[in-house]
Amino acid sequence: MEVIVPFSTDRPKSRLADVLSPDERRAFARAMLTDVLESIVAAGGEPRVLATDAVDVDRPVTVDDRPLTTAVNAALDGHFETAGAADGSVEPVAVVMADLALATPDAVERLFAAGRDADVAVAPGRGGGTNAFVSSHADFRVDYHGASYLDHRDIAAEVGAGFVAVDSRRLGTDVDESDDLAEVLIHGEGRAATWLREAGFVLDTSGGRVGAVRE
Amino acid sequence: MEVIVPFSTDRPKSRLADVLSPDERRAFARAMLTDVLESIVAAGGEPRVLATDAVDVDRPVTVDDRPLTTAVNAALDGHFETAGAADGSVEPVAVVMADLALATPDAVERLFAAGRDADVAVAPGRGGGTNAFVSSHADFRVDYHGASYLDHRDIAAEVGAGFVAVDSRRLGTDVDESDDLAEVLIHGEGRAATWLREAGFVLDTSGGRVGAVRE
Numbered sequence: 001m002e003v004i005v006p007f008s009t010d011r012p013k014s015r016l017a018d019v020l021s022p023d024e025r026r027a028f029a030r031a032m033l034t035d036v037l038e039s040i041v042a043a044g045g046e047p048r049v050l051a052t053d054a055v056d057v058d059r060p061v062t063v064d065d066r067p068l069t070t071a072v073n074a075a076l077d078g079h080f081e082t083a084g085a086a087d088g089s090v091e092p093v094a095v096v097m098a099d100l101a102l103a104t105p106d107a108v109e110r111l112f113a114a115g116r117d118a119d120v121a122v123a124p125g126r127g128g129g130t131n132a133f134v135s136s137h138a139d140f141r142v143d144y145h146g147a148s149y150l151d152h153r154d155i156a157a158e159v160g161a162g163f164v165a166v167d168s169r170r171l172g173t174d175v176d177e178s179d180d181l182a183e184v185l186i187h188g189e190g191r192a193a194t195w196l197r198e199a200g201f202v203l204d205t206s207g208g209r210v211g212a213v214r215e
Numbered sequence: 216m217e218v219i220v221p222f223s224t225d226r227p228k229s230r231l232a233d234v235l236s237p238d239e240r241r242a243f244a245r246a247m248l249t250d251v252l253e254s255i256v257a258a259g260g261e262p263r264v265l266a267t268d269a270v271d272v273d274r275p276v277t278v279d280d281r282p283l284t285t286a287v288n289a290a291l292d293g294h295f296e297t298a299g300a301a302d303g304s305v306e307p308v309a310v311v312m313a314d315l316a317l318a319t320p321d322a323v324e325r326l327f328a329a330g331r332d333a334d335v336a337v338a339p340g341r342g343g344g345t346n347a348f349v350s351s352h353a354d355f356r357v358d359y360h361g362a363s364y365l366d367h368r369d370i371a372a373e374v375g376a377g378f379v380a381v382d383s384r385r386l387g388t389d390v391d392e393s394d395d396l397a398e399v400l401i402h403g404e405g406r407a408a409t410w411l412r413e414a415g416f417v418l419d420t421s422g423g424r425v426g427a428v429r430e
Contacts, residue, residue: 107382124384127425128401128418146420147401165402167322169339169387186343186362187380203343205361210342 001112001134002091003045004075006068007033007098009053019178019214020199028195032175033057033098035190040096043108049098050075069144080138092116092136099175100131101184101192107170119161123171124149132171137161181212216327216349217306218260219290221283222248222313224268234393234429235414243410247390248272248313250405255311257320258327262311265290284359295353307331307351314390315346316399316407322385323347334376338386339364347386352376396427 012029013020020028033049037059040047049061050071064071072095079093092115096108114121115134125131128147139159143151149165156163173183175192184193185203196212204213227244228235235243248264252274255262264276265286279286287310294308307330311323329336330349340346343362354374358366364380371378388398390407399408400418411427419428 104382110382124402127397128420129425147418147425150401150418167319167325167383167385169384170382172384172387182342182362186365187339203362203365205343210344210362 001045001094001115002079003040003047003094003096004050004072004079005033005036005040005047005096005098006050006072007052007055008068009051009055010065013099013176015176016178016181019181019212024199028192028199029099031191031195032101035188035192036096036098036100036103038190039103039105039108042105043112045094045108045112047096069142072144073141076135076141090136090138092134094132094134095142096132096171097174100171100173101175101190102170102173102187104170104189107168110168111166111171114164114166118164120152120156121164121166122149122152123166123168125172125174129174131174132166135161179211182210185212186210216260216309216330217294218255218262218309218311219265219287219294220248220251220255220262220311220313221287222264222266222270224266224270225280228314228391230391231393231396234396234427239414243407243414244314246406246410247316250403250407251311251313251315251318253405254318254320254323255309258323260309260323260327264313284357287359288356291350291356298353305351305353307349309347309349310357311347311386312389315386315388316390316405317385317388317402319385319404322383325383326381326386329379329381333379335367335371336379336381337364337367338381338383340387340389344389346389347381350376394426397425400427401425 013025016025037047047059049057051061051063052065055061111132119137120140121134122130123132128149130148130152140161153163184196200214201212202215204211228240231240252262262274264272266276266278267280270276298306326338326347334352335355336349337345338347343364345363345367355376368378399411415429416427417430419426
């Protein structure tokens with residue numbers, strides 16, 4: 001399955017500015033991207049990075065500096081122009097965010113499986129975000145503003161596409177803020193978790209809420 | 216499967232005090248409890264409420280006012296005293312928190328299924344909490360302090376119990392703080408979501424982060 005992985009090279013992970021320098025944010029974002037790409041490949045997907053600028057990565061890269069929604073919809077256009085088979089079936093396409101540092105091959109496989117059962121399968125994130133989806137419906141397009149999970153459910157209904165949610169905490173956890181770093185330390189199994197540990201981050205369980213602190 | 220549902224009748228959901236009055240917090244906590252019990256029953260489980268004081272609910276209730284860890288371990292003791300069958304197999308027991316307002320029968324079924332495949336199956340919450348688990352290992356006991364998910368994984372290893380994590384966003388979302396209310400409005404399908412809407416809560420997508428506000 002073709003899997004588009006949007007990745008911002010321009011000020012990546014700016015909401016981590018309180019705990020990481022710009023260079024560190026860039027390195028951490030790259031570690032998460034690599035983890036996501038490897039989980040996709042291990043699940044049988046063929047990832048392609050949709051980046052806002054050139055990025056040195058061992059996978060195909062398409063550069064599109066337009067806003068996320070515009071760039072992803074252009075990629076969907078491109079996919080569905082050539083996705084139809086002679087028998088009328090349509091090859092699905094997935095879009096998986098580059099900051100899903102807890103993603104595992106199993107979680108990605110569950111996403112792919114849901115996308116084979118329904119026209120549109122969405123793994124929501126916290127706050128109604130759309131962290132990952134699979135679509136085999138040529139008319140489904142995205143709108144990432146606000147509680148996009150609800151918008152995407154509505155858009156699927158409008159174009160007559162069957163919709164299903166994917167109940168995954170791993171795919172549902174995008175790493176945006178310092179609170180999210182604890183999730184990577186607890187559940188991460190790849191480069192991002194290793195990067196954080198090598199940067200001196202440890203779990204802090206002293207307060208009422210578990211967090212990540214730098215030693 | 217026997218399913219223990221711990222429920223605090225004493226100042227429930229105190230971290231929602233900024234948005235709900237004490238009476239409202241009590242009513243909302245009860246709505247969530249009812250949703251959780253119904254999902255458990257629909258998934259084929261037999262729930263029993265483990266409450267800190269008497270609670271009027273249409274299911275068996277055990278009152279134990281000791282701290283959560285002590286009360287749950289006492290319930291596990293009780294279960295495993297009588298859980299062994301003549302053929303040497305052990306009947307599993309589950310513990311599911313009462314504030315998992317996004318729980319659905321499907322999500323609870325996945326928990327039960329994981330608990331049939333491994334000695335101990337845990338659905339983690341945010342910050343390394345243990346939102347739900349199934350155990351069929353007579354020596355596994357809980358310690359809910361701190362990042363209990365990691366502690367429970369260690370405890371399982373210490374007693375020689377096979378361990379698996381359950382990757383569920385629905386079971387991974389416990390409703391503790393006002394930020395969590397948006398999750399209920401977006402994904403809730405039961406009484407708790409209805410209660411919030413009737414209390415005047417709506418989604419706020421005007422800021423950078425989706426929240427719940429009271430109109």
